[in-house]
Amino acid sequence: MQAELFELLKTVLKARRMTYADLAGLLELSEPTIKRIFAERDCKLSRMNEICAALGLTLDDLVAEANRIDVQPTRLTDRQEARLAEDRPAFNLFLLLLDGMTIQAIKEHYQLEEQRIFELGLKLEKMGLAEVMSGNHVRLTAQSPVEFRRDGPLHQALVKLNMAFVRNTYLAQDTEHSAYLTQTRRMTHRTAQHILARLRDVQVELSNLARRDQLTQPDNALQSFKIGIALSPIVFSELLSLTEASS
Structure with missing residues (x-):
């Protein structure tokens, strides 16, 4: 970037x-x-x-x-995550700015007044996550990528965000640049370990290629993509019911 x-x-x-x-x-x-x-x-x-x-x-x-620089994700303090969890609009603004959305685009999309942008930006500034500059321009001081703790104060907000992403991807038609892929197979733990290692390699490749794009391409040529990888043993009898009330 x-x-x-x-x-x-x-x-x-x-x-x-x-x-x-x-x-x-x-x-x-x-x-x-x-x-x-x-x-x-x-x-x-x-x-x-x-x-x-x-x-x-x-x-x-x-x-x-x-x-050549090994980019380590930024990790927020417990207090910063707790304060973001207490203020969902401020957390959402933080995510939008991390994603690269401009203040002007945010104002237009959400129909926000200058005063509201200032208030939310000031909250992020008090958390040590942003700086409110002239013209109510909000510049993040926390550098992307940011890694949130899955068991931290933002747990519920992150669950909701990720489940919404999975649902939207599942319901949408597959395209050449978007797809929902799922497969269930019986295999050994050794095979599962091998597949998981390959999936982690894909995650690293995605990160490296995306970083190159961000370094070399203009912002208007970029679009945010998200990948969710899950591999785990599944016990269908714990998920499925045979009663008439099941849905």
């Missing part, structure tokens, strides 16, 4: 003992403009290319270096 590229660019500037003012001079921009770009950690691909060129780099160099 672009946030990682900007962290790398900061490292390059520090190594070369360059300031934002120095970079601004090379690009013939104002220092406040450069500071804003780095603060928001976002810019057009053409601007990113210009910054790289000014530093004698290519975007490919930067992406290659970013791909």
Whole structure:
């Protein structure tokens, strides 16, 4: 994602003992403009290319270096998760911003007033998860990806979200980029262990490919996809009833 590229660019500037003012001079921009770009950690691909060129780099160099970094999921504190669990609208705004939705798009989609955005953003700021900037722009300080504890305060909210995802995918028609896949087979625990390892490999591949897309493609070329992987022994007699009341 672009946030990682900007962290790398900061490292390059520090190594070369360059300031934002120095970079601004090379690009013939104002220092406040450069500071804003780095603060928001976002810019057009053409601007990113210009910054790289000014530093004698290519975007490919930067992406290659970013791909060598082992990205660990951000884990929130118990208190942060508890406070999000107590305030579902703030939690939902946090998820939308993590997903890359802009404040303007959120306002338009949910028909929210500026004051409501400010209030929710301020709540996230008090939790140490965001910063409310001028114009009620809300910038997350927690970096994606974020890993929530399955047994934590947000358990019920996460169950509801994931079950809704599974239900919607199950009910929708399969397409070339979306499908619900399920299969039940009798096999040994050793085979199940092998299959689970392969599924984890798919999860890692998805993460790596998605990260490359986020580093190299403009935001309007990206869409959020979610994968749910479940493999576990199943005992049908615990799930099925033979009474007339069963549904």
